[in-house]
Amino acid sequence: MKTLATALMLSMSVIAAGAQAAETGPSRAQVQAELQQAKVSGQYTFGEEGYPAPIAQTSSLSSQQVQAQLAEAKTAGVVTFGNLDYPPVAQSQASTLSRAEVQNELAQAKTAGLVTYGNLDYPPLGS
Structure with missing residues (x-):
């Protein structure tokens, strides 16, 4: 009885898998047509000489x-x-800006702690 049940389950699963595979994939003719189209457009190469395929x-x-x-x-x-x-x-x-204006901005930035010099002033206080 176990053998009969196992055989029945296996046959049902094979039938279901075959039906599912038939529904999902493209046909052989469709695949061959796509391959031919890829060859014509230069998207498919064979061997080492055509690798990588040139892009137009x-x-x-x-x-x-x-x-x-x-x-x-x-x-x-x-x-x-x-x-x-x-x-x-x-x-x-x-x-x-004039040189004096730039120097003034630098002094203000130093006072605000936005500019540091060397390792002792890191990290800046303003950040």
């Missing part, structure tokens, strides 16, 4: 426009080259 990039900018944008980015300090330019520093605009 389109741009409406000319070479001169790209070079002009690069020059602007370098001037703004957004683009760096090599270790000497790291971290990038944006070029600041000229200050309208």
